[in-house]
Amino acid sequence: QVQLVESGGGLVQAGGSLRLSCVASGTIFSVMSMAWYRQAPGKQRESVAAITSGGSTYYTDSVKGRFTISRDNAKNTVYLQMNSLKPDDTAVYYCRSDIGLYVYWGQGTQVTVSS
Numbered sequence: 001q002v003q004l005v006e007s008g009g010g011l012v013q014a015g016g017s018l019r020l021s022c023v024a025s026g027t028i029f030s031v032m033s034m035a036w037y038r039q040a041p042g043k044q045r046e047s048v049a050a051i052t053s054g055g056s057t058y059y060t061d062s063v064k065g066r067f068t069i070s071r072d073n074a075k076n077t078v079y080l081q082m083n084s085l086k087p088d089d090t091a092v093y094y095c096r097s098d099i100g101l102y103v104y105w106g107q108g109t110q111v112t113v114s115s
């Protein structure tokens with residue numbers, strides 16, 4: 001059973017920074033692709049950033065140049081460094097892992113950016 005636990009969310013002013021963490025347990029972390037998604041009120045969940053087991057990264061256009069996804073396989077952890085935050089970044093942020101045909105989600109962490 002894979003478990004994902006996010007942390008690091010909070011309230012920040014526009015232009016500020018936050019770093020989200022997602023710790024995985026119950027699997028071989030190094031072989032998993034990991035991703036961050038977010039869901040704002042009244043909107044569909046959307047992909048924000050992803051990182052493969054080999055370290056290749058992907059970002060949605062709206063966060064390119066501001067967010068950085070990284071992973072520490074020794075700590076079974078994936079990070080999302082978020083800089084220059086905007087009110088539009090306000091959402092619940094979810095960690096997702098993919099291994100083979102299986103997909104796992106964390107419980108989410110709230111990020112609120114005030115103007």
